[in-house]
Amino acid sequence: MAIVTADSTLPTVQSYIDGRYFPSTSNKTFVAVYPATNRTICEVEQAGMAEVDAAVDAAQRGFAVWSAMPALERSRILLRAVAIIRERNDELAALDTLDTGKPIGETSTEDVVTGADVIEFYAGVAQTLHGDTIDFPGHGFARMKREPLGVCVGIGAWNYPIQIAMWKSALALACGNAMIFKPAEMTPLSAGVLAEIYTEAGLPDGVFNVLQGDGSVGQALVRHAGVAKVSLTGEVSTGKSVMADAAGTLKAVTLELGGKSPIVVFDDADVDSALNAALTNNFFSTGQVCSNGTRVFVQRGVYEQFLEPIAERVRALTVGDPFDPDTMIGPLVSAEHREKVMRYMQIAEASGARQIVGGDAVDPILAAGNFVLPAVYADCTDDMEFVTDEVFGPLMSVLPFDTEDEVVTRANATPYGLSAAVFSSDFARSNRVANALQAGSVWINDYGTLPASLPFGGYKQSGVGRENGANAIEHYTQVKMIYSSLVPVEKYM
Secondary structure (H helix, E strand, O other): OOEEEOOOOOOEEOEEEOOEEEOOOOOEEEEEEEOOOOEEEEEEEOOOHHHHHHHHHHHHHHHHHHOOOOHHHHHHHHHHHHHHHHHOHHHHHHHHHHHHOOOHHHHHHHHHHHHHHHHHHHHHHHHHOOOEEEEEOOOEEEEEEEEEOOEEEEEOOOOOHHHHHHHHHHHHHHOOOEEEEEOOOOOOOOHHHHHHHHHHHOOOOOOEEEOOOOHHHHHHHHHOOOOOEEEEEOOHHHHHHHHHHHHHHOOEEEEEOOOOOEEEEOOOOOHHHHHHHHHHHHHHHHHOOOOOOOEEEEEHHHHHHHHOOHHHHHHOOOEOOOOOOOOOEOOOOOHHHHHHHHHHHHHHHOOOOEEEEOOOOOOHHHOOOOOOOOEEEEOOOOOOHHHHOOOOOOEEEEEEEOOHHHHHHHHOOOOOOOEEEEEOOOHHHHHHHHHHOOOOEEEEOOOOOOOOOOOEOOOHHHEEOOEOOHHHHHHOEEEEEEEEEOOOOOOOO
16 A cells, blocks of 8 residues: 555554554555455554654563563453453454455454454463473572563564454463564554453553554564564565564564465365365455465366366355355455456466366456456466466366375475365375375365464475464573572682
């Protein structure tokens, strides 16, 4: 969104610093747009460098209070926030639907709900954080204590605004850190409301702050000497830039990036179940999900059986008003992103692959928005551009294969490694293939199930580190060793 001088009468969204909304000194705003109509929702104040410094200062003060608070009290505050979030579920869901164009049936039943689940999970984890003790009989003992890092920065993506804000803040806060969250420029609406909720729940001022703005705000935070850790969800290219900027101060970095994930369907699979998983994990959120299984490898014995119902099922998907509970496919997030996805649709149409469904004109009633119709292409090859690239839209490619070794090699032939799935009734083979697939999350006879207790993250260029699950605390804490001697120090020099 373009940055403009603030001179209109539109509603204005501000950053949230030190427990209150904070006016910007930049004298610049950008506009938030509803993707279903491309009409302007509001103006958002662009944070300036003064706000970046103010947020870091506030977070450092908040960290001093929060990190000294007993874990039980931190847990209680987080649980109060969960209760408020669940009470305001529909409000938060509506904001994300307005921001992203995602169907209200998704945001109200998935995005807010699963984000709250993660906060609840880490509210419990907060009380279990502990260190270790090692005895050295006759000499002394050492204890290893786990301490928070300090001020953490979370940089969100536009496809799951409120969920990502909750994922990142839950883990950081449970470990005793403070957080500055920068939502994606295209989806600024819900993060400030989450900050209000944390304040209402009793979170000390400065412990959770929101800075609105474009990539320059994120870069300033990543480079800031007062920040200890950065967690980004975004594109691979953005992740590389963040890692480079963080290197100047050797900040800890967690990156959850893109994917081009495979679904492998063997001849002995439950084909209906595999098809259900493939359709859901290609067209949910209009295909704007980093972990979607967009390369569907199907063994030749069930290849045509797999393809036969697809056209009818995809055409039955309701495309339309995101606030209609019956809508299943909403618009893409922006006109610019629609242009990118449509370019890949055209590449697919010209590729020589078999068009199963999609590519039709959008209903004229929807033409003002960023709508596209879901498409499926079969007989694809591994080198087709829409097969290799992360399209981030409702475009599914189906590829035939013959042998297990072949499909493992082909599935792994990508710079990404976020997610994968295997569908087979052969227990040994399904586990053998799951072990061989180079991905951070692999499902057997399922796809996308991800409760808060499970870690999520990628191999290769799909990311660094993990989010969620108990082992993710390693990314938000540091270990201090304290050695206690039981004997005097002997004279040596």
